[in-house]
Amino acid sequence: MIYSESLQELIKEFKKMPGIGEKNAQRLAFYVLQISNEQAQKLSMAIINLKTRIRYCSICSNLTEVDPCAICHNPSRDHSLICVVEDPKALIAIEKTGQYKGVYHVLMGTLSPLDNIGPDDIRIKELMTRVEKNDVKEVIMGTSPNMEGETTSLYIARLLSPLGIKITRLARGVPIGTDIEYADEITLLNALEGRTKF
């Protein structure tokens, strides 16, 4: 064995991470070697803390340490405006614009018949209940502008339309075919402002 056992072990763990290959994993392991014990402890604890402390908000399914999450719990947010997103990463991308004052609903996925993901597998029922039970005036479709995202938005829009609320979607400023989480803040801000009726 070329590496000592514990070095080998950490390289193996790092290599499981997305986008981290052999050389990168080695570089990260050597980074860990040269930081202080205290620093390594912090890194290690941050991993464990994330796993033990984080849960999903019972209202919107955002990642949170307190339930309901800081957004759902915030009285200065507009609770009559719900932005529907696929996952917490998309929520974070929109939050980063700093301009959105409504709340969210995280679907935790998109409709995808090929992967056997139907309406009951994502949080559509919960969205309907939320809209029906609360004084919701507008739902913004914030799904990614790709096939699954469009299908999901269309499906939800149809379900919502009998309720007579305003249904909008993000302006097509978002580049088509990409993932919403990688859109820059300005593009997302423009997309929020130019949202059109669904």
Next chain:
Amino acid sequence: MIYSESLQELIKEFKKMPGIGEKNAQRLAFYVLQISNEQAQKLSMAIINLKTRIRYCSICSNLTEVDPCAICHNPSRDHSLICVVEDPKALIAIEKTGQYKGVYHVLMGTLSPLDNIGPDDIRIKELMTRVEKNDVKEVIMGTSPNMEGETTSLYIARLLSPLGIKITRLARGVPIGTDIEYADEITLLNALEGRTKF
């Protein structure tokens, strides 16, 4: 705060790693979120284990969990042949050729007057003692082919020459100006085989 606290914390820790920016750190943190608790525990423990178990070999300064290291301890290695390298990463790169049968001496740095690193700051004295006290027949200079590496090799070669042993250096198959740890195995193998008298 956009991220929940523990997510923010882990992203911050990941961002300290070399070559990991904001987006990458976020992606890695979300990776940690979606792996099992067991998996996260493994990753976290691997970091701590590396820091607590690893030390430097008292003979060659290679990274090891047992002292002396597996290479210094191996009777089938040629202990009369020492390859001098800058750091453990360079040692690993040479070990990966699978063809080198000698032992190593890790300098833990290179001479660098601009950074105030002189002969007493790297393990040159220890190399001299090793060569003088043991039956060493050949020392291979395996430092990186850049300014600091060349200076260091030259300095050590001059110190060693009165001892009458063979002093060689890696063949110039290694591309100039780069770091030895990034050379591919074939190049390193050729460089080992074509080594020339210093």
